[in-house]
Amino acid sequence: MDTPNYSLVRSNKVSPREAFIFFITELGRFISVKMTEEEVVERTVSGGEEDPSSNEIIKKEERKNKRKKRLIKETEKAGKRGVCYLSRVPPHMDPLKLRQILSQYGEIQRIYLTPEDPAAQLRRKKAGGFRGQEFSEGWVEFTKKSVAKRVAEMLNGEQIGGRKRSRFHYDIWNIKYLSKFKWDDLTEEIAYKNAIREQKLALEISAAKRERDFYLSKVDQSTALSNIEERLKKKQKAEQVRKVIRQFPQRKPVVDEMEKKSQLSRDILAGVFGSSSS
Secondary structure, eight states: OOOOOHHHHHTTOSOHHHHHHHHHHHHHHHHHHHHHHHHHHHHHHTTSOOOHHHHHHHHHHHHHHHHHHHHHHHHHHHHHOEEEEESOOOTTOOHHHHHHHHTTTSOEEEEEEEEOOHHHHHHHHHTTOOOSOOEEEEEEEESOHHHHHHHHHHHTTSBOOSOTTSTTTTOBOOEEEETTOOHHHHHHHHHHHHHHHHHHHHHHHHHHHHHHHHHHHHHHHHHHHHHHHHHHHHHHHHHHHHOOOOOOOOOOOHHHHHHHHHHHHHHHHHHHHHHHHO
């Protein structure tokens, strides 16, 4: 609702409600003007010194604005860039050499080459091959989409060329332009693959820990059982040493003496009758 004119209020041509609203608004304006005047006076009295906290807040706001502008510019530039895909990277080629070769066709922003499988690298080293780092595939980002498209159309299926002594002279380009593909898509894919690899590694580590704990528990059980058996053996030996076996002298039984006497009489008779018969 618009506030009434001061002349209309004085002439009583407005309602009391409108007059009250006009009075409140005028009072608020008067208070705000007074406060601003007091602030100006305080600043002039204090020698124009400002609050350090307010300066820090202003600096932070300026930094935020600069970052926003920088991000806006980067997004605009990223929208104009084009990405080419290399399905095969020639042997012994690294990102530096690839940049040297492709930079003559246009300005390059970023290059990413995927390292080969560690198992394949180990097999190659054992066979006595190249001991350096090899790459399986790669991505190249050009500053302009038109340049990336032209480079892919011009080089795909063609010989790399260059100096004849170069290792890549007879290799063939396998390059393709990726339409509607941004570098952020590549970084997201790499981050996703790294996350999956870390999860697999964590699962393998947890499984190895469980196996180790199970093995250690079994080892502890076996050592406890062996200790118990040793203690039992020692206890049995001690009991055998403590046990006293008493031996009492015994006379030979009478039966044995009678048998001996009968044997003597037989021998005597045999001697007597044997001699007579002879």
